[in-house]
Amino acid sequence: MRGAKGRSDRDLQWRFRLEGRCKTMGLFDDDFYSTRVSKRSKETGGSRFRSSGQGSTLRVALISSAASAVIVALLFTLMGGGGATGRSAKPALTGGQSLVETSERIISAAEKVRPAVVSVINMTNAALDLQDSDKELDGGEIPYASSMGSGVIFQKKGGKAYIITNAHVVQDAARVQAVLVSGKKKEAKIVGMDVVTDLAVLEVDDKDIEAVVELGDSEKIRDGEMVIAIGNPLGFGDSLTQGIVSNKKRIIPVSMNQDGNYDWEQEVIQIDAAINAGNSGGALVDLNGKLIGINSMKVADMGVEGIGFAIPIDNAMPILKELLAKGKISRAYMGIFTLDLQTYLEAQTDVSDDDAGSSEEDGKEPSADDGSAAAAEPVVPDGVYDGVIVLEAVGPAMDAGLVAGDIIVQLDDKPIDSTLALRKYLYNDKKIGESLKVTYYRKGDKATLNVKLQEKPQQSDDEETGAEGEK
Structure with missing residues (x-):
């Protein structure tokens, strides 16, 4: 024991x-x-x-x-995963798409589109004047006083390749070059440009160019969809950023001559992919590698990040086709310089003197010598607050009888409250050769007349930035 x-x-x-x-x-x-x-x-x-x-x-x-x-x-069956028998589990995104699959799609889309994206060099006359006589543009460094943007090869035909870019990328250019992803530079010709939609088409020879971007359908994209921006930000060619569609149809006001007065409204795709100087004219593509937009602008205010805009490809293609065919966009032309009535009234009450300037291209204040509003002070009837004041009438408007000081309030019985509204109605709803009914006040009396619209002359871009003019 x-x-x-x-x-x-x-x-x-x-x-x-x-x-x-x-x-x-x-x-x-x-x-x-x-x-x-x-x-x-x-x-x-x-x-x-x-x-x-x-x-x-x-x-x-x-x-x-x-x-x-x-x-x-x-x-697993109740959650809709019954069809995935035999497949390894992956972290899923919306629609059953895995993170690994999404990453591979981004890589594949970038590889597909990058060869079709070019850098665009804009040499102004000032840049050429500063360039040494023995220094060629294709010598390596970008000469002083030149600017850079991006472009997308969207068509090859008859030994030529055609490139989409923004009008502001090649505006005032004396010489333009396109730089391929391989680094090869090509002299480019401006086929046509339209400052209203901010689109332009360039032409280069198609030697050494194999890739042409595949066009997508911007109408079918969805808010939240992942997208890729490819371009030449800050001179760093062939750069790629990723983001999502923040809003597929954002309407933003645009000042075409950067004078602070809004001349047009642009329908754009809002994205949060990084867009910087030089990205303009570059490609916005979906994860299938299809072009859905042309990167155009960004909000650059202090403290603002992740707000960029692209022109939907569905909106761009009709403009590009007309530029290819005619080298310009034909629009109905009325022939007036204008000032918003609201701006005039604010100036009269000293609310905003800075907003009471002329809409003329050179920015000069009208005077009695130039036959503008100063020579014929408008008489604003009681109760009238919306409309546009005619500063000067030329061409069709002058022939129809409009004069400085008239206050236009309706076009074809449609109320017009601003120069922007007048321009949008002319460009979107009227055609060259049509008659336009104008309702206006002259010295307090209401009257109407008809203006026969003509095609806007090319030289008017330099002469007029009034109601339907563009800069």
Whole structure:
């Protein structure tokens, strides 16, 4: 008995030491993970422990595993994953698209589009004057006083390749070059440009050009869809940024001659992909590598990030086709310089003197010598607050009888409250050769007349930035 008791005491001490070690390690301290073994199990030997206790535990484990598998399968089926049998699990995005798949799609889209995106170098006359006579443009560095943007090759035909870019990228250019992704430079010709929509088409020879971008459908994109912007930001050619569509149809006001007065409203795709100087004219593509927009502008105010805009490709293509065919966009021309009536009234009450300037291209204030509003002060009837004041009438408007000081309030019985509204109605709703009914006030009396619209002459871009003119 002493020997048995001695062994029992030693077993008990050993057992306490083992339990103390497990608790000290701090891993588990419940019975399921304990190192304790029952006295009966020790006395009956290992064979009975394996055939009884372990067998029971194994059965419980198997039953639990089977039940868990059934529950998981049921949940997976209810969540719409039944069609993914045999596929490895991946972190999913909306629509069942995995993160790995999305990353691969971005890489594939970039590889597909990048060869079709070029850098555009705009050399102005000032830049050419500063250039050394023995220094060629293709000598490496971009000469002083030149500017850079981006473009997208969208067509090859008859030995020529055609490039989309923004009008402001090539405006006032004396010489233009396109730089391929390979680094090869090509002299580019401006086929046509339209400052209203901010689009232009360039032409280069198609030697060494293999890639042409595939056109997408900007109408089918969705808010939140992932997109890629490719271009030449800050001179870093062939740069890629990623973001989402913040708003597929954003309407923003545009000042075409950067004078602070809004001349047009542009429908654009708002994105949060990084857009910087030099990205203008570059490609906005979806994850299929299809062109859905032309990167055009960004909000650059202090503290503003992630607000960029692109011209939808569906809106751009009709303009590009007309530029290819005619080299210009033909629009109805009325022939007036204008000032918003609201701006005039604000100036009269000293609310905003700065907003009361002329809309003439050279920015000069009208005077009696130039036959503008100063020579014929408008008479504003009581209760009239919206309309446009005629500063000067030329061409069709002058022939129809409009004069300086007239206040236009309706076109074809449609209320007109601003120069922007007048221009949009002319460009969107009227055609060259049509008659336009004009309702106006002259010296307080209301009257109407008809103006026969003509095609806007090319030289008028320099002469007029009034109602329907553009700069």
